Amino acid sequence: MKYLICNLKANKKKDELIKYEKELSSINKSSNIELIVCPSTPFLFLFQNENYELGSQDLSKFNEGPYTGENTAEQLSSLNVRYALIGHSERRIYFHEEEETIIEKIKRAYHSHIRPIYFIGETKEEKNNNQTYKTLEKQIAHIINEVPDYKREKMILVYEPVWAIGTGEVPNYDEMSETIMFIKKIVNAYYGLSLPVLYGGSVNETNIEKLSSIQEIDGLILGESSKNVQIIQDIYNIYQKNI
Secondary structure, three states: OEEEEEEOOOOOOHHHHHHHHHHHHOOOOOOOEEEEEEOOHHHHHHOOOOOOEEEEOOOOOOOOOOOOOOOOHHHHHOOOEEEEEEOOHHHHHHOOOOHHHHHHHHHHHHHOOOEEEEEEOOOHHHHHOOOHHHHHHHHHHHHHOOOOHHHHOOOEEEEOOHHHOOOOOOOOHHHHHHHHHHHHHHHHHHHOOOOOEEEEOOOOOOOHHHHHOOOOOOEEEEOHHHHOHHHHHHHHHHHHHHO
């Protein structure tokens, strides 16, 4: 199974999303690619169709209670959310999320039968200092060590280098392949797991042909490209052809 995840981020208003969802519901897809859409939380209720799975862009580290403004895993699950993006670099940078918070969010997701999609990736400075592998290994270890053994196999990892987000840049393809293989090797050697590892960071219709040919990648995250359903369809078609 491969994954294609559409992260709409803080884009589109209600009327735009009603049209978007209608177009997404009629997208031509097959059984070998799981299509997941992650709209902004206020509009999750608009996305209730069997043609895709529903994901949340985030969730609260708290359970139900007096936490004004929070969206708990239980609440999201009641809206048929089956996946949640956790640890995205934009949450780390703009909201100063640290590993302790991310760990709690992953635990809450599991408790409510939501599959966590955990993001890892290096900054430009770390890349330039040849610290990519060290950074990734640390990010993996901090999280997996805190997850109960029987739940670890449900996690999805995303390699999304921070310096590639929204820049139009992607890593050298050979380098990307080697990095994905390194992640899988670490996860298998240390924890005996075989987890899906996806790639995110400026994925678009011009580089999908090459990205989809990298067999080590188990799926892709669309950011800017996810705003246009026709682009999603084009990317989906190419992806399906190459897997």
